[in-house]
Amino acid sequence: MTNIIQWNCRGLKINLLELTLLVQSFLPIAFCLQETHLKESDNVSLKGYNMYSTFSKVDERAAGGSSIFVKDNVIHSTVQLTNGSASSCNSFIIRQNNYIMFDNIFHPNSIIDKAKLKNLTDQLPSPFILMGDFNAHNPLWGSKTHNAKGKIIEDFVSQEGLCIFNDGSNTYLHPGNGSYSSIDITICDPSLLLDYSWRVHDDLCGSDHFPIVLEHLFTSAQQRVPRWKLDKADWSLFENLCQAELQSKMFETVHDPILTFNTVLTSIADRPRQILDIPANHGLITLVIKP
Incomplete structure (x- = not known):
């Protein structure tokens, strides 16, 4: 409306x-x-x-x-x-x-x-x-x-x-x-x-x-809600990166462990593919705009 x-x-x-x-x-x-x-x-x-x-x-x-x-x-x-x-x-x-x-x-x-x-x-x-x-x-x-x-x-x-x-x-x-x-x-x-x-x-x-x-x-970003394209994710690579970067000791000294966890997890999912040196049709979890 x-x-x-x-x-x-x-x-x-x-x-x-x-x-x-x-x-x-x-x-x-x-x-x-x-x-x-x-x-x-x-x-x-x-x-x-x-x-x-x-x-x-x-x-x-x-x-x-x-x-x-x-x-x-x-x-x-x-x-x-x-x-x-x-x-x-x-x-x-x-x-x-x-x-x-x-x-x-x-x-x-x-x-x-x-x-x-x-x-x-x-x-x-x-x-x-x-x-x-x-x-x-x-x-x-x-x-x-x-x-x-x-x-x-x-x-x-x-x-x-x-x-x-x-x-x-x-x-x-x-x-x-x-x-x-x-x-x-x-x-x-x-x-x-x-x-x-x-x-x-x-x-x-x-x-x-x-x-x-x-x-x-409205702009497309206002009209549509971003969602993760889970069926295209490279779950094996995602799991390996999570094990490497989400270490329990990193949460011992931070003020907000939950915020830190969410930030690191999202950064892994958003990791640019070219930085990881993997093919363009292969990646982690893609954030897409769906109607």
């Missing part, structure tokens, strides 16, 4: 079942949702997840809003921000390896204030990821046209030395004319760009925005 899902769900209550299906498909550790259309009095939950929400309304009607769901067994904490850059913005720190700061944004059809964006990122611990529906068009992330917000975000990303995960895929289907565009953006600190894969889900899941899946890419 290393996935983060970013999605403008266009109504959390009506698409709550779709959210549970996304859990089954991707096992995400967190969701960053925009346009949840929730009131503070709404009783909404997702089994196995903690929920954090912001609320907004137009003429007493719930509109906009954003929510973050974090798996209940994942260490995390919320972050309080001042003078946010969007009508709905919430943030949390998730402990994955060290930590990653995620900021969830929904920005309606109004001009983005670059100063507020700068103020936002100045408050975020590094490294951070900004994800959300910015309603911004720019060929830099796959749109066919420019708009004012797209230019502002392009300038901001360039000036702050940030990176964009988007690969040009469409993220939004206009319900009126059936046209596609890319207005959902995932921005990150440069140190995180190669740590994640970014892809658009192939199902709208009841919204007019496609869910976006951000998957953490």
Whole structure:
């Protein structure tokens, strides 16, 4: 479970079942949702997840809003921000390896204030990821046209030395004319760009925005557990070296005999074959990485 899902769900209550299906498909550790259309009095939950929400309304009607769901067994904490850059913005720190700061944004059809964006990122611990529906068009992330917000975000990303995960895929289907565009953006600190894969889900899941899946890419050493390849060991040579180097008298004066024993034993098993002057296909115990 290393996935983060970013999605403008266009109504959390009506698409709550779709959210549970996304859990089954991707096992995400967190969701960053925009346009949840929730009131503070709404009783909404997702089994196995903690929920954090912001609320907004137009003429007493719930509109906009954003929510973050974090798996209940994942260490995390919320972050309080001042003078946010969007009508709905919430943030949390998730402990994955060290930590990653995620900021969830929904920005309606109004001009983005670059100063507020700068103020936002100045408050975020590094490294951070900004994800959300910015309603911004720019060929830099796959749109066919420019708009004012797209230019502002392009300038901001360039000036702050940030990176964009988007690969040009469409993220939004206009319900009126059936046209596609890319207005959902995932921005990150440069140190995180190669740590994640970014892809658009192939199902709208009841919204007019496609869910976006951000998957953490572990190194092979983190993904797999090293194990001894015992069936390929030269046990006769290993036994002889143990008899020669593991003498009882060597443990009489050491502070930690068990540690000393383990260290010597492992060093024998790891002994480079070229030092022992034996054929390359012949050795002691090989340490291999297995799935």
